Amino acid sequence: MKPVLLFLLIFVFALESWGQTDSISTKQSVFVVTPIIFRTPETSWGFGVGGAYNFFWNSDTTRTRPSQIIFAATYTLEDQILIHFPFQLFLRQNQLWLEGELGLYRYVYPYFGIGNETQLENREVFESTFPRVQLSGVYALRKNFYAGLSYKFDDFSISKRAQGGLLEQNQPLGYKGALISELAIRGVWDSRDNIYYPRKGSFITLDVFGSGSILGSTYRYRGAFLDAAKYYSIAKNHIIAGHIQWGRQDGNVPFFQLLSLGGPEFHRGYILGRYRDQRMALLQLAYRFPLFWRFKMETFTSYGGVSDSAFIPLGEGHWSAGLGLRFLVDVENGLHLRIDYARGADQTGIYITIGEAF
Numbered sequence: 001m002k003p004v005l006l007f008l009l010i011f012v013f014a015l016e017s018w019g020q021t022d023s024i025s026t027k028q029s030v031f032v033v034t035p036i037i038f039r040t041p042e043t044s045w046g047f048g049v050g051g052a053y054n055f056f057w058n059s060d061t062t063r064t065r066p067s068q069i070i071f072a073a074t075y076t077l078e079d080q081i082l083i084h085f086p087f088q089l090f091l092r093q094n095q096l097w098l099e100g101e102l103g104l105y106r107y108v109y110p111y112f113g114i115g116n117e118t119q120l121e122n123r124e125v126f127e128s129t130f131p132r133v134q135l136s137g138v139y140a141l142r143k144n145f146y147a148g149l150s151y152k153f154d155d156f157s158i159s160k161r162a163q164g165g166l167l168e169q170n171q172p173l174g175y176k177g178a179l180i181s182e183l184a185i186r187g188v189w190d191s192r193d194n195i196y197y198p199r200k201g202s203f204i205t206l207d208v209f210g211s212g213s214i215l216g217s218t219y220r221y222r223g224a225f226l227d228a229a230k231y232y233s234i235a236k237n238h239i240i241a242g243h244i245q246w247g248r249q250d251g252n253v254p255f256f257q258l259l260s261l262g263g264p265e266f267h268r269g270y271i272l273g274r275y276r277d278q279r280m281a282l283l284q285l286a287y288r289f290p291l292f293w294r295f296k297m298e299t300f301t302s303y304g305g306v307s308d309s310a311f312i313p314l315g316e317g318h319w320s321a322g323l324g325l326r327f328l329v330d331v332e333n334g335l336h337l338r339i340d341y342a343r344g345a346d347q348t349g350i351y352i353t354i355g356e357a358f
Contacts, residue, residue: 030053108125111124114276229243282303295328
């Protein structure tokens with residue numbers, strides 16, 4: 001789960017403070033408290049309550065990037081409980097960028113095995129309960145370039161697994177659970193014109209991370225992860241977006257921490273964790289264009305694979321493609337509701353959430 005807002009704002013019931021002056025900023029802020037409904041293949045339907053507050057600090061004269069604090073408490077038809085508080089704060093005229101998540105989860109994960117050729121019919125599920133702390137702080141060293149640190153903590157306990165299933169048979173590293181305590185050096189290049197719906201610019205993040213006993217982690221491993229997106233405005237409100245992810249891990253990585261494909265952001269059309277291993281590469285392309293009023297559409301495709309060797313056999317990767325509908329809910333900041341249908345080689349997925357996949 002990525003620390004982003006994973007719910008659909010039911011704007012018919014929303015309580016909004018549009019255009020009112022608050023104690024933090026003299027510019028418009030938006031506060032929403034709302035029922036929540038969302039759907040992904042990983043969760044089925046989910047329901048609950050949540051809220052989001054977008055605002056600018058009094059000291060911020062740039063007024064280009066709103067800070068955001070979110071809370072959400074939800075229950076899904078897969079008997080999952082998700083309580084989380086994601087946030088991102090832009091301070092000192094956007095020179096200091098803090099983001100993270102505090103959460104408590106009871107989550108039911110699918111497991112297909114490890115590798116690039118897992119079979120759909122081998123799917124089983126396991127239940128995990130864990131607290132989560134994710135923190136990142138980067139500082140602008142020059143225009144658009146930030147550097148700093150990030151930290152991740154998950155006390156991942158596996159409470160239920162299938163009797164006689166793959167986990168029990170193969171007993172991969174971490175099959176009984178593990179404590180994850182991971183520290184990373186982070187570099188960020190961000191020249192996007194809008195953080196929620198970019199029309200031009202780039203967003204690149206590189207993490208070089210490690211985990212071990214000195215941090216309190218159960219297992220010792222290290223690695224690097226690159227996430228890069230580029231946006232082109234080819235005509236008014238017509239956007240081409242490209243996205244690349246690449247990652248590698250070395251050492252003793254618990255199976256649930258392996259690099260993986262699938263989910264509402266990364267390789268839509270495949271369920272989260274369908275393919276997982278210590279090497280991963282993914283390419284995504286999207287074309288976004290207007291329909292009428294606040295409605296927009298997106299066509300997208302992706303291709304990716306995983307491996308346990310030094311090189312990822314991209315000739316043996318997996319494709320997906322799909323179509324999505326957008327509705328603009330926050331006009332000032334460009335935040336959209338998102339409904340996507342995606343199809344992979346042997347799976348399909350419907351995603352109802354908020355914010356772009358990349």
